[in-house]
Amino acid sequence: MPVLPANEAERLHALRDLAVLDTPSDMQFDALCRTACALFHVPMATVTLVDADRQWFKAKCGFDAAETPRMGSFCTYAILTDDVLVVEDARLDPRFATSPIVTGEPYIRFYAGAPIVLAPGIRIGTVCVQGTEPRGFSALERAQLADLATLVAAQLTLRRTEARLRDSEAHYRLLADNTSDMIVRSGLDTRRQYVSPASRTLLGYDPEELVGSLPMDHIHPDDRDSFARVLADLGEGRMAQAVTRQRYRRKDGSWVWVEVTFNLTRDPVDGRPTGYVAAVRDVSEREEAVRRVSHMARHDALTDLANRTLFHERLTQRLAAARRGGEGFSVLCLDLDRFKAVNDGLGHQAGDALLCRVAKRLKALVGDADTVARVGGDEFIIIHAIDRTEAGESLARRLIGAIREPIDLDGEPVVIGVSIGIARAPHDAADADSLCRYADLALHQAKGAGRNTFRFYEPGMSFGRAVRSRVAL
Known part of the structure; x- marks a missing residue:
């Protein structure tokens, strides 16, 4: 039987932190399993998460069970290494020859599993493919399967980060009724008429320093053209709502990624546009998470x-x-x-x-x-x-x-x-x-x-x- 990973407690903690065990079927991961079946010409593929005493299938194709015992499973062996585990004929491998899923339904003979590496040394499961006939698995196929596992790890990491951001944002909205966002009231000329106190935290300016200024005065040069087009559409009434993401210059000269939600305001009598209200939110952590995920994938x-x-x-x-x-x-x-x-x-x-x-x-x-x-x-x-x-x-x-x-x-x-x-x-x-x-x-x-x-x-x-x-x- 395989020994437990040396960092089993840390591995299980990371798995729990993802909060994906026993969650509903996922369309993206199901699509990945179907892609794996087509790519490697096999009848079965799964995204498997290895828990303390079971392996649970986050996604699957051609496989009916929702989970199976961890003891003696293919994936338990696969998470012990960073390499792709390949079993060309399970009946000839003493580790798996007597396994119920080898001797009985679904009669697995071939298995290949690439570990899902959440962080260096932290392997929480596998992306694996199975077949009912013995076969080989080339170096190219191993690399392709490993790439699929990397994509799953990146997606799980991004979802965890976004979930944490959503929870954090909801918490602050309840506590301060959106006062963590910088709220801005502007006329059609985009000149700021009101700025909330959150400007001190977000940009380092007192609100009074920003009243009368133009947002274009603080936009990163690489983001100016796209941001100017949105402001023009709002100012001329062609757009009632918009969400943009760009870099604002802080008072100390540094740059911060912000997400701005615009809502056009109208005169209550004749309905003509009078300006807009914008909520400006710091999304630096989200942008950094996307950058890290992109880095991990490559x-x-x-x-x-x-x-x-x-x-x-x-x-x-x-x-x-x-x-x-x-x-x-x-x-x-x-x-x-x-x-x-x-x-x-x-x-x-x-x-x-x-x-x-x-x-x-x-x-x-x-x-x-x-x-x-x-x-x-x-x-x-x-x-x-x-x-x-x-x-x-x-x-x-x-x-x-x-x-x-x-x-x-x-x-x-x-x-x-x-x-x-x-x-x-x-x-x-x-x-x-x-x-x-x-x-x-x-x-x-x-x-x-x-x-x-x-x-x-x-x-x-x-x-x-x-x-x-x-x-x-």
């Missing part, structure tokens, strides 16, 4: 390097620029030498610490125009903004030298190495798949040459039998 949770998704976006952008006549670039595929020995000998925690140290060294050696990504356990890839052979060779030598420097892991000096494969665009290839495959081919040659070295891609290079590319997009 960065590796352990090292904070770019993940496979962001790497692919940057690579696609670089190739498009090169096709338009821009400068070429290089892709360097890196694989750490002797990392497994450290990970197995000193434990996964030491292995994670080692990967973080390596990530810092890699970032320190590249330029601002370069991208460093982690695309696997101990596999990294770099987009280098220069495609000249001598530049790639110089960077590769510096990378090898930096990685070879001893790394102190709680008093234990560790020495590892790195093998590097290099492909150049558009010299070697002008499409993403070929370029990555060629860089991986060159890496394979470097490891075969004794490791801790580098090789450029050359036509005619090939993998050995049964070896496949590890950086397929």
Whole structure:
């Protein structure tokens, strides 16, 4: 049986904090399950949350049960690692061969589950797919399933943040009858006629300092055009209500994200527009939460390097620029030498610490125009903004030298190495798949040459039998 995660109490606390257990079916997550079934050609998919003694299905496709016991479940094993758990034939796996859902309905033979990582080391469940026939699961499919799990984690985090904001806003409305918002009364010329005392907290101004001023005087330059259009529509009576989001300049010169709700006011006798009332609310936390969610979806949770998704976006952008006549670039595929020995000998925690140290060294050696990504356990890839052979060779030598420097892991000096494969665009290839495959081919040659070295891609290079590319997009 699998052991409990070392941080089980922290994991369960995070799961409870989401407040999603035993909640109604969710259309977005149900759609994600249907997408997973179609993408991987399987009959069943679930978004599973692993509770203390059960696994509960937040969403599902092709699966009838609402929950099953946690003991001996596939997902219990899947949350013990950041990697995708793949069971190609459950009847041949002693962990699951006697499971009721393997020997009986729904007769699961194949399983793949990617953990939902809420925060580094906090895995609350899985996005998993199941089938009734044994099958393999490629590296690309593993990456795609992991991407779906990342999206679920990001959505859950965003919902929790929005729920907290809603609760907070409702609390203050009850206590102070909206006095936490800055209330503004303006004429059709948008000049402020009244400003509530909340201006001191929001913008650092006393209300009297803002009376007679124009909102455009405090708008961030990047937000001016869209905000001016809304004010014009209100002033000319083309719009009765509007909600905008932009940055206001505070008295100290800093910027704050605000949401402004406008309501047009009319003369009670003839109904003509006379101005508007606006409620201005600080939404900095919400904007920061959206930024963090976006960051999580495109960065590796352990090292904070770019993940496979962001790497692919940057690579696609670089190739498009090169096709338009821009400068070429290089892709360097890196694989750490002797990392497994450290990970197995000193434990996964030491292995994670080692990967973080390596990530810092890699970032320190590249330029601002370069991208460093982690695309696997101990596999990294770099987009280098220069495609000249001598530049790639110089960077590769510096990378090898930096990685070879001893790394102190709680008093234990560790020495590892790195093998590097290099492909150049558009010299070697002008499409993403070929370029990555060629860089991986060159890496394979470097490891075969004794490791801790580098090789450029050359036509005619090939993998050995049964070896496949590890950086397929």
